[in-house]
Amino acid sequence: MGTIMAHAFLKQGKRVAVWNRSPGKAAALVAAGAQLCDSAHAALSASPVTVFVLLDDQATHGVLGRPGVMAALAGRTVIDYTTNGRDEGLALQALVNAAGGLYVKGMIVAYPRNVGHRQSHTLHTGDHEGFEQHRALLEALAGQTMFLPWDEALAFATVLHAQAFATMMAFFEAVGASERFGLPVAETARLLLDTSRFFISDALEEAVRRLEAQDFAGDQARLDVHAGAFAHIAQALHAQGAWTPVFDAVCGVVQRAESMGHGDQDIVAATQVFAAANPPETAAQRPI
Amino acid sequence: MGTIMAHAFLKQGKRVAVWNRSPGKAAALVAAGAQLCDSAHAALSASPVTVFVLLDDQATHGVLGRPGVMAALAGRTVIDYTTNGRDEGLALQALVNAAGGLYVKGMIVAYPRNVGHRQSHTLHTGDHEGFEQHRALLEALAGQTMFLPWDEALAFATVLHAQAFATMMAFFEAVGASERFGLPVAETARLLLDTSRFFISDALEEAVRRLEAQDFAGDQARLDVHAGAFAHIAQALHAQGAWTPVFDAVCGVVQRAESMGHGDQDIVAATQVFAAANPPETAAQRPI
Numbered sequence: 001m002g003t004i005m006a007h008a009f010l011k012q013g014k015r016v017a018v019w020n021r022s023p024g025k026a027a028a029l030v031a032a033g034a035q036l037c038d039s040a041h042a043a044l045s046a047s048p049v050t051v052f053v054l055l056d057d058q059a060t061h062g063v064l065g066r067p068g069v070m071a072a073l074a075g076r077t078v079i080d081y082t083t084n085g086r087d088e089g090l091a092l093q094a095l096v097n098a099a100g101g102l103y104v105k106g107m108i109v110a111y112p113r114n115v116g117h118r119q120s121h122t123l124h125t126g127d128h129e130g131f132e133q134h135r136a137l138l139e140a141l142a143g144q145t146m147f148l149p150w151d152e153a154l155a156f157a158t159v160l161h162a163q164a165f166a167t168m169m170a171f172f173e174a175v176g177a178s179e180r181f182g183l184p185v186a187e188t189a190r191l192l193l194d195t196s197r198f199f200i201s202d203a204l205e206e207a208v209r210r211l212e213a214q215d216f217a218g219d220q221a222r223l224d225v226h227a228g229a230f231a232h233i234a235q236a237l238h239a240q241g242a243w244t245p246v247f248d249a250v251c252g253v254v255q256r257a258e259s260m261g262h263g264d265q266d267i268v269a270a271t272q273v274f275a276a277a278n279p280p281e282t283a284a285q286r287p288i
Numbered sequence: 289m290g291t292i293m294a295h296a297f298l299k300q301g302k303r304v305a306v307w308n309r310s311p312g313k314a315a316a317l318v319a320a321g322a323q324l325c326d327s328a329h330a331a332l333s334a335s336p337v338t339v340f341v342l343l344d345d346q347a348t349h350g351v352l353g354r355p356g357v358m359a360a361l362a363g364r365t366v367i368d369y370t371t372n373g374r375d376e377g378l379a380l381q382a383l384v385n386a387a388g389g390l391y392v393k394g395m396i397v398a399y400p401r402n403v404g405h406r407q408s409h410t411l412h413t414g415d416h417e418g419f420e421q422h423r424a425l426l427e428a429l430a431g432q433t434m435f436l437p438w439d440e441a442l443a444f445a446t447v448l449h450a451q452a453f454a455t456m457m458a459f460f461e462a463v464g465a466s467e468r469f470g471l472p473v474a475e476t477a478r479l480l481l482d483t484s485r486f487f488i489s490d491a492l493e494e495a496v497r498r499l500e501a502q503d504f505a506g507d508q509a510r511l512d513v514h515a516g517a518f519a520h521i522a523q524a525l526h527a528q529g530a531w532t533p534v535f536d537a538v539c540g541v542v543q544r545a546e547s548m549g550h551g552d553q554d555i556v557a558a559t560q561v562f563a564a565a566n567p568p569e570t571a572a573q574r575p576i
Contacts, residue, residue: 109487111494111508119486144483155469156476158524159462162535164484165518166458168491169538169558174451175499176562181443185559186500188444193496195432196452198407199397201485203456206399208481211463212474220399230453236446243562245537247450250457252533270457271473274464274531 001081001112002053005141006034008116012140017046041068049077049134051106057084060092074100077130079138081106086154093126102130105150107157108142109164118143123160125153170246177242207268216265223270224263227254289369289400290341293429294322296404300428305334329356337365337422345372348380362388365418367426369394374442381414390418393438395445396430397452406431411448413441458534465530495556504553511558512551515542 003025009016010032019037020026030036037043040063044050054060060082064070078096080089080103089105096103103126110120120142124131131138131147138145148156171192178188210216230251237244253270260276262269291313297304298320307325308314318324325331328351332338342348348370352358366384368377368391377393384391391414398408408430412419419426419435426433436444459480466476498504518539525532541558548564550557 109483111491113494113508114486114490117486121483121487123483146483151469152471154524155466155471155528156479158521159466159469159471159476160480160483161517161521162465162525162532163458163462163480164488164491165514165521166461166534166538167455167484167488168495168555169541170451170454170458171492171495172556172558173454173541173562174447175495176559176564177450178443178447179559179563181439181447183440183443183447185563186496186502188447189496189499189559191444192448192451193492195397195409195411195434195448196455197489198402198405199409200452200455202402203399203452204459204481206401207456207459207463208474208477211477214474220401226453229449233446233449233453236442237450240443243564244450245540246454246534249533249537250454253457253461267456268460270460271464271467271477274461275467275473276464276531 001108001115002051003029004112004115005051005053005081007032009137009140010034011116014137014140015047017043019043039068040066041072044069044072044076048075049079049130049137052078052080052082054082056082057088057092060084064092064095070099077102077104077127077134079104079106079124079130079134080126081108086150089126090150097127102127102133104130104134105153106138107153109157109160110142115141120144121146123148123153123157125150166246173244173246177237177240177244180237180240180242207271210266210268211271216262216269218265220266222263223254223257223265223267226267227251227258227263230254289396289403290339291317292400292403293339293341293369295320297425297428298322299404302425302428303335305331307331327356328354329360332357332360332364336363337367337418337425340366340368340370342370344370345376345380348372352380352383358387365390365392365415365422367392367394367412367418367422368414369396374438377414378438385415390415390421392418392422393441394426395441397445397448398430403429408432409434411436411441411445413438454534461532461534465525465528465532468525468528468530495559498554498556499559504550504557506553508554510551511542511545511553511555514555515539515546515551518542 006016006018006029017035017037018026018029019040026036052060073096078101093103104124105126107123114120121144122142124147128147174192175185175189179185234251253273257270257273260273294304294306294317305323305325306314306317307328314324340348361384366389381391392412393414395411402408409432410430412435416435462480463473463477467473522535522539541561545558545561548561
């Protein structure tokens with residue numbers, strides 16, 4: 001990911017100094033115009049801002065412990081895209097701040113292929129000043145960039161990834177189930193994507209509008225009507241021997257929403273079931 | 289839904305004859321230019337094609353049993369958007385065919401607000417000839433229309449709805465969970481939608497490309513890397529007391545995919561877990 005990010009900077013005409021514990025790994029970057037540094041300290045000193053992309057928190061501390069690195073942090077900003085936990089990030093921020101530098105923790109919401117894409121998103125936290133100073137630079141990595149305070153950023157990243165990956169899995173499950181019906185997999189996947197795109201994007205836009213307006217009126221399709229339809233869909237899937245844990249969980253949610261009295265509301269009322277405090281322990285809740 | 293469809297035809301300049309068991313319900317349609325008929329037979333006779341939107345299969349048989357209706361079907365096409373089962377639809381097709389008419393079963397992939405929308409989809413089955421004859425007319429109800437043979441159409445509708453509703457529920461779950469983290473719900477919903485849109489659409493396009501190419505190489509992000517990340521996400525959600533049955537099911541799927549040897553492949557390999565014959569009975573499979 002670090003190499004890909006450095007290439008994204010170079011592609012947009014930025015001057016990039018790179019350092020890697022294995023210098024050979026930087027050959028393609030050097031060929032693309034990067035300046036190869038022979039130490040972490042030299043790379044840090046070459047610029048007011050340094051992007052870290054390391055294996056883990058331990059590797060980050062390894063780099064910070066190299067000769068001259070801490071001293072070179074004064075007046076500089078570290079943007080850290082290394083995967084680490086909340087407390088690890090806060091400890092790094094304290095360390096960099098103590099050395100007179102700024103620490104920005106970054107998370108990229110993109111697969112490697114979309115680093116540098118105008119429509120990719122990054123999320124940042126840590127020192128807001130460091131983010132604002134280098135915002136234009138960070139837009140070379142992802143056109144859409146944002147900053148949130150620590151706890152909000154981590155919470156948002158958590159629910160964002162839960163949503164995105166559950167959406168992907170819902171698609172994979174439908175594609176897999178289509179094979180149980182004897183449908184051709186690749187063709188069905190393409191047809192599913194094309195046919196559901198507008199229906200889903202419109203439904204989610206409408207859901208957001210309703211959440212903003214706190215409008216849960218069941219004037220388009222009531223939750224209990226959805227619940228009835230879902231039961232038929234699940235039955236049709238199971239009749240083919242399809243394994244559909246994701247859709248089964250969906251059925252469990254609408255059943256619970258009905259039992260909580262949301263049957264005559266819009267399906268977006270399901271958000272209130274998830275938000276409700278102390279949900280009961282159910283089969284679906286236990287980690288599998 | 290029938291009233292909305294009739295309005296969609298009128299809006300596009302079609303001549304529409306309507307009949308309703310309660311004539312008062314058609315007042316707005318008459319004001320919009322529809323011709324009110326005093327019998328089902330008169331409405332059927334007014335046009336080479338009639339759209340049925342009734343409560344259920346029993347109601348459809350009620351209409352077909354009215355005086356003169358069966359005789360009026362000769363040489364005419366019925367497009368039936370009434371919700372019914374496979375065998376009910378096949379029986380209606382046989383009945384209409386025996387009377388010398390064509391029967392097309394339609395399913396609209398849209399909430400009432402999007403009937404008549406250029407980007408809405410309809411799916412049809414039954415008599416292909418009837419569909420092709422009236423295809424241009426049906427595009428007034430949904431710009432994107434398709435025809436599949438009976439079993440393919442019903443299977444596709446099943447997996448399509450499973451995917452679409454599971455996707456919506458994944459979003460609702462994330463929004464609900466965000467409330468457990470203390471994030472403002474409506475603002476977070478909007479931010480989630482904006483931030484995940486490109487990431488998800490790109491991931492699904494890439495998944496379809498990989499399914500078409502049968503390319504499951506783990507060069508972007510391996511399934512086992514996803515599985516590790518998912519476990520952290522689930523932990524963070526549960527630590528806030530969030531009820532996340534949909535994402536929990538997702539975690540169960542990648543765990544199973546790993547145990548089946550797909551760990552070093554792309555996450556799209558999860559489709560093969562769903563498609564595999566005779567999956568074991570698990571907590572996630574049992575209807576909740």
